[in-house]
Amino acid sequence: MRQSPEPTARRLANRTRISRSIPRRLLLEGKLHLLPVYALLRTSDxxxxxxxxxxxxxFADHIYRGRASGRYGVGMLLDSVLLRLRGARSMRSRFYHSQREVLTALNELGGGEHTVVSVPSGIARDLFQVAESLRKDRPEIYARTRFVGIDLDRAPLELSRELTRDHTNFTFVAADALHPATLPRDADVISSLGFGEFxxxxxxxxxxxxxxxxxxxGGVFIxxxxxRDRLSDYLARELAELHTHYRSAAQITAALEAAGFATVRTSSDKVGLQTLAVASKKAAR
Ligand SMILES: C[S@@+](CC[C@H](N)C(=O)[O-])C[C@H]1O[C@@H](n2cnc3c(N)ncnc32)[C@H](O)[C@@H]1O
Structure with a gap:
């Protein structure tokens, strides 16, 4: 597995903001009505x-944890409203999707040692939850599973190490997910959330x-x-310059098939905004 020599020096795909000052951009674009909204929103964490x-x-982890926080009472209140928007609820469903499908894959794999990779891992809370659940309910699978989290930014890797400190089967690697040599060979399961969108x-x-x-x-990619949710996208684009590549189930299926996956299964989350996908590599004969 290739480690990145200068990870922080490279550009993170998810850093889409360009303007140094968002209020200044709003002023220049004549969107004065958004200035009070901007000021108010800054109270929400x-x-x-x-x-x-x-x-x-x-940002992703705050949504996954779903616990409102903010400055003064108003920030807390706004944060809880934002956490209930369709965009946030649907992001949370991908977090549960990853856990569910990693557990399903590990249950179906049978004996032997298995490697599960999260790329980019951010704070690897989904894998942490999987490890906690396996240790409690399926210790025999837990004992032969290795978890690997990869991210270009060392800050989430440090937080992930702290989160998983009670589990000795986690490894975290600072590397560029877009470099072909980064991923460990012969992984059994790879999960990637919150990356393709950028x-x-x-x-x-x-x-x-x-x-x-x-x-x-026979390995599995989750x-x-x-x-697009119009309100979440409008707020994200105008006030945070958070630009997302939205894709339909048909588009993501076509992309996964073009990459060589033999079977692709997709479903929609309950909110109706998120396509949850599981793709399998052809098994050996
Ligand atoms: C929205 S977060 C998603 C993280 C995690 N999968 C989750 O769902 O919480 C995006 C992550 O991608 C990482 N990242 C961005 N560009 C990357 C790259 N080229 N290689 C590896 N990680 C990258 C960022 O550091 C960040 O932790």
Missing amino acids: LAREGIENSGSFR LTDQALAAFYASCHAALRP TSAMN
């Missing part, structure tokens, strides 16, 4: 993180192909894609 760091690992079609195709190449025959 979720919105402030989105404004300052676009679709960061902290990639162009061309970059996504190359990333899916790398994941396919890294899996052993991912998701998002449809």
Whole structure:
């Protein structure tokens, strides 16, 4: 597995904000009506993180944990409203999708040692939950499973190490997910959440192909894609410059098949915005 020598020096795909000052841009674009909204939203921890760091690992993790926090009473209240928006609820369903499908794959794999990779891992809370559940309910599977989290940014890797400190079967690697040599060979399961949304079609195709190449025959790739929710997208674009590549179930299926996956299964989450996908590499004969 290739480690990145200067991970932080490279550009993170999820850092989509360009303007140095968002209020200044809003002024220049004559969107004065958005200035009070911007000021108010900054009291919510979720919105402030989105404004300052676009679709960061902290932004995703705040949504996954679903616990409102903010400055003063108003920030807390706003945060809880934002956490209940369709966009946030559907992001949370991909977090449960990853856990469910990793557990299903591990249950179906049978004996032997298995490697589960999260790329990019951000704060690897989904894998942590899987490990906690296996240790409690399926200790025999837990004992032969190795978890690997890969991210270009060392900050979420440190937080992931702290989160999983009671589990000795976790390894975290600072590396560029877009480099073909980054992924460990012969992985059994790869999960990728909150990354494809920031990639162009061309970059996504190359990333899916790398994941396919890294899996052993019969290995499973778990991912998701998002449809656009008008309100969440408007707020994200205008106030946080958080730009997302939205894709339908048909588009993500076509991309996974083009990358070589033999079977692709998709479903829609309850909110109706998230496509939850599981793709399998052809098994060896
Ligand atoms: C929205 S977060 C998603 C993280 C995690 N999968 C989740 O669902 O919480 C995006 C993550 O991608 C990482 N990232 C961005 N570009 C990357 C790249 N080229 N290689 C590896 N990680 C990258 C960021 O550091 C960040 O942790």
